[in-house]
Amino acid sequence: xxxxxxxxxxxxxxxxxxxxxxxxxxxxxxxxxxxxxxxxxxxxxxxxxxxxxxxxxxxxxxxxxxxxxxxxxxxxxxxxxxxxxxxxxxxxxxxxxxxxxxxxxxxxxxxxxxxxxxxxxxxxxxxxxxxxxxxxxxxxxxxxxxxxxxxxxxxxxxxxxxxxxxxxxxxxxxxxxxxxxxxxxxxxxxxxxxxxxxxxxxxxxxxxxxxxxxxxxxxxxxxxxxxxxxxxxxxxxxxxxxxxxxxxxxxxxxxxxxxxxxxxxxxxxxxxxxxxxxxxxxxxxxxxxxxxxxx
Numbered sequence: 001x002x003x004x005x006x007x008x009x010x011x012x013x014x015x016x017x018x019x020x021x022x023x024x025x026x027x028x029x030x031x032x033x034x035x036x037x038x039x040x041x042x043x044x045x046x047x048x049x050x051x052x053x054x055x056x057x058x059x060x061x062x063x064x065x066x067x068x069x070x071x072x073x074x075x076x077x078x079x080x081x082x083x084x085x086x087x088x089x090x091x092x093x094x095x096x097x098x099x100x101x102x103x104x105x106x107x108x109x110x111x112x113x114x115x116x117x118x119x120x121x122x123x124x125x126x127x128x129x130x131x132x133x134x135x136x137x138x139x140x141x142x143x144x145x146x147x148x149x150x151x152x153x154x155x156x157x158x159x160x161x162x163x164x165x166x167x168x169x170x171x172x173x174x175x176x177x178x179x180x181x182x183x184x185x186x187x188x189x190x191x192x193x194x195x196x197x198x199x200x201x202x203x204x205x206x207x208x209x210x211x212x213x214x215x216x217x218x219x220x221x222x223x224x225x226x227x228x229x230x231x232x233x234x235x236x237x238x239x240x241x242x243x244x245x246x247x248x249x250x251x252x253x254x255x256x257x258x259x260x261x262x263x264x265x266x267x268x269x270x271x272x273x274x275x276x277x278x279x280x281x282x283x284x285x286x287x288x289x290x291x292x293x294x295x
Contacts (some may be wrong), residue, residue, distance in 0.1 A: 008062075
């Protein structure tokens with residue numbers, strides 16, 4: 001059985017690592033802050049103190065980190081994965097990073113015989129806990145086949161999109177749609193209420209028609225209860241939108257709607273909403289409209 005290493009135990013990573021462990025795979029974990037490590041060690045995981053140690057003890061090594069520079073440092077930096085990379089291992093990155101960074105890492109690790117898959121996920125903290133994530137994979141098909149038993153315990157949909165970086169392109173496309181849904185949902189809720197109509201009844205009226213989407217299925221009950229705690233933090237959504245726009249510039253693709261939505265998420269950071277859920281972008285709409293959603 002494959003031994004799995006997992007580096008990066010945040011909101012998503014800890015739940016993913018736990019599900020892999022509960023499915024029977026031996027798991028070795030590492031995280032910069034140690035509380036999450038100790039939590040999983042108490043449940044049966046092995047403890048490591050550096051990315052290189054995780055790599056030395058594992059057949060498959062995952063990362064789940066905030067941004068491209070973090071992934072580069074953990075993979076290529078001192079004490080990183082590359083120091084102990086060896087032929088036959090597979091590296092899988094669940095982070096959302098630049099496609100160009102994913103391609104660079106794949107090439108570097110490939111020189112050591114380690115295959116790399118960029119495999120960002122979608123589905124939020126609920127999907128991570130319930131093992132229902134959507135996984136978008138870039139990299140070599142034989143590497144994906146080798147690790148598919150591991151991926152199947154964390155996600156319900158696993159799609160091989162293409163070569164190195166293709167998974168990150170797919171995730172960037174996913175974030176274009178997620179941002180649009182969150183902004184549109186915020187707009188329609190505030191619009192309905194300020195027009196004198198109960199937004200709860202509006203959601204009930206439209207959620208099974210042409211407006212149906214994941215955001216409208218999942219988020220309104222939380223917003224109506226006043227819960228804007230993060231499933232996916234606003235500052236991470238803003239970071240992802242920067243990746244989208246930077247990649248779009250690289251390929252000369254105009255994204256006017258995405259550019260406008262990005263400004264709203266950036267506004268959240270300036271309004272002390274960085275740690276709230278990405279659905280809390282409604283707070284920017286509320287401020288502009290002078291209308292607070294009733295709870």
